[in-house]
Amino acid sequence: xxxxxxxxxxxxxxxxxxxxxxxxxxxxxxxxxxxxxxxxxxxxxxxxxxxxxxxxxxxxxxxxxxxxxxxxxxxxxxxxxxxxxxxxxxxxxxxxxxxxxxxxxxxxxxxxxxxxxxxxxxxxxxxxxxxxxxxxxxxxxxxxxxxxxxxxxxxxxxxxxxxxxxxxxxxxxxxxxxxxxxxxxxxxxxxxxxxxxxxxxxxxxxxxxxxxxxxxxxxxxxxxxxxxxxxxxxxxxxxxxxxxxxxxxxxxxxxxxxxxxxxxxxxxxxxxxxxxxxxxxxxxxxxxxxxxxxxxxxxxxxxxxxxxxxxxxxxxxxxxxxxxxxxxxxxxxxxxxxxxxxxxxxxxxxxxxxxxxxxxxxxxxxxxxxxxxxxxxxxxxxxxxxxxxxxxxxxxxxxxxxxxxxxxxxxxxxxxxxxxxxxxxxxxx
Amino acid sequence: xxxxxxxxxxxxxxxxxxxxxxxxxxxxxxxxxxxxxxxxxxxxxxxxxxxxxxxxxxxxxxxxxxxxxxxxxxxxxxxxxxxxxxxxxxxxxxxxxxxxxxxxx
Numbered sequence: 001x002x003x004x005x006x007x008x009x010x011x012x013x014x015x016x017x018x019x020x021x022x023x024x025x026x027x028x029x030x031x032x033x034x035x036x037x038x039x040x041x042x043x044x045x046x047x048x049x050x051x052x053x054x055x056x057x058x059x060x061x062x063x064x065x066x067x068x069x070x071x072x073x074x075x076x077x078x079x080x081x082x083x084x085x086x087x088x089x090x091x092x093x094x095x096x097x098x099x100x101x102x103x104x105x106x107x108x109x110x111x112x113x114x115x116x117x118x119x120x121x122x123x124x125x126x127x128x129x130x131x132x133x134x135x136x137x138x139x140x141x142x143x144x145x146x147x148x149x150x151x152x153x154x155x156x157x158x159x160x161x162x163x164x165x166x167x168x169x170x171x172x173x174x175x176x177x178x179x180x181x182x183x184x185x186x187x188x189x190x191x192x193x194x195x196x197x198x199x200x201x202x203x204x205x206x207x208x209x210x211x212x213x214x215x216x217x218x219x220x221x222x223x224x225x226x227x228x229x230x231x232x233x234x235x236x237x238x239x240x241x242x243x244x245x246x247x248x249x250x251x252x253x254x255x256x257x258x259x260x261x262x263x264x265x266x267x268x269x270x271x272x273x274x275x276x277x278x279x280x281x282x283x284x285x286x287x288x289x290x291x292x293x294x295x296x297x298x299x300x301x302x303x304x305x306x307x308x309x310x311x312x313x314x315x316x317x318x319x320x321x322x323x324x325x326x327x328x329x330x331x332x333x334x335x336x337x338x339x340x341x342x343x344x345x346x347x348x349x350x351x352x353x354x355x356x357x358x359x360x361x362x363x364x365x366x367x368x369x370x371x372x373x374x375x376x377x378x379x380x381x382x383x384x385x386x387x388x389x390x391x392x393x394x395x396x397x398x399x400x401x402x403x404x405x406x407x408x409x410x411x412x413x414x415x416x417x418x419x420x421x422x423x424x425x426x427x428x429x
Numbered sequence: 430x431x432x433x434x435x436x437x438x439x440x441x442x443x444x445x446x447x448x449x450x451x452x453x454x455x456x457x458x459x460x461x462x463x464x465x466x467x468x469x470x471x472x473x474x475x476x477x478x479x480x481x482x483x484x485x486x487x488x489x490x491x492x493x494x495x496x497x498x499x500x501x502x503x504x505x506x507x508x509x510x511x512x513x514x515x516x517x518x519x520x521x522x523x524x525x526x527x528x529x530x531x532x533x534x
Contacts, residue, residue: 009487074487075487078484209482209483210453212454212482212521214518214519214520214521215520272521274454274521274524274532275454275532275533276532276533277533343452343453343487343488346452347487347488347491350491351490351491351494352494354491354494354495354498355449355494355495355496355497355498355499355501355502356498356502361450361452361455362452362453363455
């Protein structure tokens, strides 16, 4: 039985609320994009875009990530979660904080509510950090995937510290540089340090597991780990201390080496996969991995092109953020929801029935037809929104935002269908 | 039971275990090559040596329960003992021809 740790999964009441809140947040994000109207085409730091961004990265992405991570810690760390009670408290405080934070941005309450909202958010995220670190300390497994997760937790704390610092600066105005300078640091820490590291950490275990591929070169992940963390650390130090543009480009190149190395690992896994046909969850996942190229290219443009109108520069910056949050992170989450949530629910409902009666397969807990329609609308929404941002077309933005709303509705239908699945067996069929 | 009868029983039990599915891969565990050895002692005790596709397989316990319950359905008074090993490590060459066909390999 050595190495077998399959009884460590937390109770579903720890995990499921995150998926419900995440799904609702996704719906709110889609609605806010519609309500933001022409603000979407304005500078990336206008309050509406900042509100949507925080709802997307915290209410949608981070909440789902928290829920999934509580379930995946037993898989990656091969130990149980340190405290399920703490996880439940974290959920409620995070949910309240993210709504308060989003409201603060939406109504431009920079000098009033924002300070309190950011402190609540910081404390909530810190509870999560404590839980993951204490789980890691219990674990005997210190592999590259778990190191990525711990690194991402470290970057999450730094991201939140910088975010809280910016919020305080709105009220007390004590920082030496303009807000946009710190916003750039805050965003880079969050997207590269927190999300990218976490996705690589979890993905490097889960993607080969779902593709059923073996004998992969873990050295590529070690290169990725070192490059991303060293590159990001240098980048942040440079922005805080030196502000040297050549050093920025060098750090960018080091980070990109790390990302390419991870992509190469996933490509090996894809080539060696046992199951040739990809299900809808893995189609999303592979699309997400491929889409990492887009923010890399856009960031290169932002770094190298100096003589450019501010209006265009701001739009490119918005597109850069969009390509990360929607092109990469959201695509990954949409896919992995279909890979993880059905299993979580299936295990809960059928673990005592297997062998005694015929049970459905986990994928039969959701509608594959809805998932497929959702996928096509998602591609349409991403392409339309991207086009709208690039050529400044409000019609394209409208098509994209309404398509995204349809995606959010379909996603929520399937999530609720999975969560409220009624047990089927030979007695009640 | 003589040796031949025991061997036949073991083969029948393996066929029976084709009803146990890996819910993620959607192939039965026999064709997936997860069963390394299966012994019957001739006295209502079955010993199985098996593996999982990954040591941290979240479905490991469920698959074990499925095996025990499937055998119990057919032989209610039998004892099934399952020993999970990770050496040799499971790999794709262990998948049967029927399994490869299902996976499109």
